[in-house]
Amino acid sequence: MISISRTGSMRSPVVVVGRFALKFARNARGRASNLYEAKLYRSANETRRNLLCPVLWVSRNGFVQIMRAAKPLDDMMSLDEYMNFAEVWDKMPGEDSCPFEPKASDWGWFEGRMVALDYSTPAWEADEPTSSSVP
Numbered sequence: 001m002i003s004i005s006r007t008g009s010m011r012s013p014v015v016v017v018g019r020f021a022l023k024f025a026r027n028a029r030g031r032a033s034n035l036y037e038a039k040l041y042r043s044a045n046e047t048r049r050n051l052l053c054p055v056l057w058v059s060r061n062g063f064v065q066i067m068r069a070a071k072p073l074d075d076m077m078s079l080d081e082y083m084n085f086a087e088v089w090d091k092m093p094g095e096d097s098c099p100f101e102p103k104a105s106d107w108g109w110f111e112g113r114m115v116a117l118d119y120s121t122p123a124w125e126a127d128e129p130t131s132s133s134v135p
């Protein structure tokens with residue numbers, strides 16, 4: 001069973017083949033995001049890994065990443081649920097910000113739990129000045 005998603009702004013297409021999701025980068029941000037997710041998953045402790053859809057492999061330049069396939073959420077989670085994820089993630093001082101956002105397409109069901117499919121926010125948020133860094 002193959003399904004192809006072209007909704008990603010940085011990773012498109014995402015090709016789901018059986019138990020695997022192949023995420024193809026569209027641009028430099030996509031490649032940075034693929035590399036960031038692979039590195040974060042590899043370095044996360046057990047508690048954090050439970051919140052992340054597992055990355056199995058990434059190409060050296062980040063163009064292709066292989067994740068386990070998950071079933072994307074239909075509706076956005078509640079603020080309470082999101083707060084709970086953020087609390088479990090337990091941001092440590094000096095570390096990159098919480099790597100996920102609450103929008104439905106960034107989360108899915110995997111082995112009976114809700115996991116983040118897109119946890120690359122810190123990979124590129126330093127690229128552009130944000131409102132907080134612009135006077």
Ligand SMILES: Nc1ncnc2c1ncn2[C@@H]1O[C@H](COP(=O)(O)OP(=O)(O)OP(=O)(O)O)[C@@H](O)[C@H]1O
Pocket residue numbers: 005007008009010011012014016021023033053067068069070071072105106107108117118
């Ligand atoms: N492991 C996965 N299993 C199933 N679907 C996935 C998986 N990873 C991503 N997808 C789907 O592919 C689409 C794009 O993925 P992702 O959010 O990682 O890319 P993106 O470029 O960061 O997108 P955006 O900028 O819109 O958030 C999403 O709709 C997501 O639900």
Ligand SMILES: [Mg+2]
Pocket residue numbers: 008105106118
């Ligand atoms: Mg996304």
